[in-house]
Amino acid sequence: MxxxxxxxxxxxxxxxxxxxxxxxxxxxxxxxxxxxxxxxxxxxxxxxxxxxxxxxxxxxxxxxxxxxxxxxxxxxxxxxxxxxxxxxxxxxxxxxxxxxxxxxxxxxxxxxxxxxxxxxxxxxxxxxxxxxxxxxxxxxxxxxxxxxxxxxxxxxxxxxxxxxxxxxxxxxxxxxxxxxxxxxxxxxxxxxxxxxxxxxxxxxxxxxxxxxxxxxxxxxxxxxxxxxxxxxxxxxxxxxxxxxxxxxxxxxxxxxxxxxxxxxxxxxxxxxxxxxxxxxxxxxxxxxxxxxxxxxxxxxxxxxxxxxxxxAPGGAALVLTGLAIAAGVAGLGAVTVLGDLAGRLAAPQAVEVIAHRGAAAARPENTLAAVEKALEDHADWVEIDVQEIADGTVIVTHDSDFMKQAGVPLKVWNAMPEDLAQIDIGSWFDPAYAEARVPTLRDVLEVAKGRGQVLIELKYYGHDERLEERVAQIVEETGMADDVMIMSLKRAGVAKMRALRPDWPMGILAARAIGDLSALDAEFLAVNTGQVSGHLLRRAHAAGKQVYVWTVDDPRAMSRMISMGVDGLITNKPALARQVMKERAALSLAERILLWLSDRLRLESFDLVAEPSEA
Structure with missing residues (x-):
């Protein structure tokens, strides 16, 4: 070789x-x-x-x-x-x-x-x-x-x-x-x-x-x-x-x-x-x-x-001076970042818990059972995905068909209510949920009313007709206008909803992004863990925007995200997130630093919590 x-x-x-x-x-x-x-x-x-x-x-x-x-x-x-x-x-x-x-x-x-x-x-x-x-x-x-x-x-x-x-x-x-x-x-x-x-x-x-x-x-x-x-x-x-x-x-x-x-x-x-x-x-x-x-x-x-x-005379000194200045700038930046991190580690952090597709680690995702579990686990928000079916009903489901949940190739936009009544979307997760069926947005909002708030993600697969209008109508008919937020990967969809309901909180969902996300027209940004940085958080907070991060299911990663200053954890395990927040609040500064280091260095000697089986 x-x-x-x-x-x-x-x-x-x-x-x-x-x-x-x-x-x-x-x-x-x-x-x-x-x-x-x-x-x-x-x-x-x-x-x-x-x-x-x-x-x-x-x-x-x-x-x-x-x-x-x-x-x-x-x-x-x-x-x-x-x-x-x-x-x-x-x-x-x-x-x-x-x-x-x-x-x-x-x-x-x-x-x-x-x-x-x-x-x-x-x-x-x-x-x-x-x-x-x-x-x-x-x-x-x-x-x-x-x-x-x-x-x-x-x-x-x-x-x-x-x-x-x-x-x-x-x-x-x-x-x-x-x-x-x-x-x-x-x-x-x-x-x-x-x-x-x-x-x-x-x-x-x-x-x-x-x-x-x-x-x-x-x-x-x-x-x-x-x-x-x-x-x-x-x-x-x-x-x-x-x-x-x-x-x-x-x-x-x-x-x-x-x-x-x-x-x-x-x-x-x-x-x-x-x-x-x-x-x-x-x-x-x-x-x-x-x-x-x-x-x-x-x-x-x-x-x-x-x-x-x-x-040229003085050329060497100029080069060394330039490197010294660069070192000074980098050192100042490092001190600023470390100081900011130390401040965040020491300060109490109020972070919202957002149950991803309900409590999707404990119940079949986007089902009423998952929504109920998220509410029982005291999630601040229950996040769900919505689409339209053939007759215009707005249902709660993530994919473009039902293959993952039920092995049924029916496309969502071709489905009718009677079709959905026959589709078991729970057995793939556990036979105990064989009775689970695709809920409507109205079903979820009625379950959550008076008990919690709902974060609605608008899903688009190229067959939507009046999704934004219908979602707004259902939210208002169920009396949940003050307890919902809207987000989507499709910025045009968020813009349509903004035009319909300008006072509702709107968010941009991003798996990958370039440019200044804080300049977008939204009240919050929902980004994956790889997108989160101190720079993004500072820019977003300066612009009055909150930053939510998804999908965070590891307790040490949860603590690290809290230390960075995110405003919300989108997680499949809301009960675990609540436990992490409680345990973290009781830690000393030294313990929080060690916890942060254990996550960064992948140390196995320090765990925040024992993960509950029902989280």
Missing amino acids: GLHAVLPAYRRALSDVLLFTALHLSVRLAVSVLMLPLAGVILGLALRWSGDPALTDQDIAGFVLSPLGALGALAVAGVLIVAAVLDLALMTAALRQPVTGLRPTLATVWRLVLPRLGAVFGVALRLVLRVALLALPFLALGAAVAVLTLRAHDINYYLTYWPPEFLLAAGAIGTLVLIMAGLLVCRLSGWALALHLRLIDGVPARDCFAQSEAHLGARRGAVIRRILGWLALRLALAAGVAALIGVFGSGAQALALPSLTGVVLAALLTLALWSLANAVLAAVSNGALAVLLDDLHRSVAPKVLAPQQDS
Whole structure:
């Protein structure tokens, strides 16, 4: 696997571990302080020109496929690739320079590479385009396979039960992915010297890929073997570091017991050592890759990396000052974030419990039994999904058909009340609920009236007629207008409801999003756990919006979300959420910090609650 070349490369990188670690950390500073914000600015400008402050889910794909969105995505991808290869570029420059001390060499290397960042960006843009052009046919074929084989039923049925057609589609798509990956590896191995040819030899960006392929020729196989060997060793070292840190962390916590403060300090020390070890490992691994590629380049096109007007007086001091300023900005940001986190950990948090599809972990989802259980568990809100059937009745169901819950392929928009009376939607969960039937929105509201509040998600599968109008009418007829909120993945649906009932609380549901969600016309945002960040929470709260997070069923994750400052937990386990909130309120600050660390570090030694069987 090319280990005969890989091991010397790692040894060479290890011999300059201080320099490579300093370069790696300086790159992380530049990326966090300059490049990621630059990518955000580019994306924000593209969205502003499109007339939309933020995009969610399917709208993102539509935007990226538009001319303006494609240009914005290309620019952002180029910046991110430059950020990704900046380590490699700096380390390559370091390999071409005599080491005269850590600070002088660090400054010299940055001064060599900075004037060439535009050249690196040009290579990055062309790389994105080449990879996209190669991948698009396979992605289109994969989409066609999915549409042709998985269009009969709702996707949740396929994901839950894995029927034969799903396995067939997965196999076909997997084969396409493997073929695409093989072609990408083949082409990327031929382009392995493109960056060096542009950075060192000054080859025009439009020619560096072709020249790289010409230089390497039949040596692509050797390149692939070396890269695979480098990657295998990188993964092995990462596993070893993780194991050692895990042993250290467990031992340190054991020695610190029974002092809770000592355990917290041990966990913090473990986190610090893990961060440092990962930084050093990344630096050494990236340095080894730089050595491998630099040796390859020297063998086909030996050339010295010449400075581009690098001898200006004070240039080194300017570079070091810039890095110091970046470090200061990053440090200030870290202190601000940690201070904000400490404040949130210490402060009591009032968080609403929102029962997802009722208490869906304890009862069949979106049934009256699940609604009853959610109310018994003292959920602040019962979240349900609503659609129209053929006669206009608004029912409570999530999928576009009844395959997942009952094995019935009937589409919701084709169903009649008499059809629904025959569909058992409870036995799939437990035979004890064989009598469960699809409830109407009116049924749920009447059960909840005087006992709780209802969060109604409008579901759209392209067959709605007057969903917003009918929902509003039913809510008012049942006297629940003051006890409901409306949300949807489809922003146009929320806008329609806003026009009908401007005073009702409305929310935007988002699995994925780009842009400024806080600028959307809504009283609250419902996002998945991967979307939650301190930045989003600060922007949303400053705009007077609440942030709910879904779907949170793990007690430590619940506590972490509370510590971050979310306003509501959308969970299948409302009883567990209530218990977590009660237990968390009784914890000391040290215990809350330890709980937060246990979730971040996946520690198993600290659990907030024992999960009740009926949660």
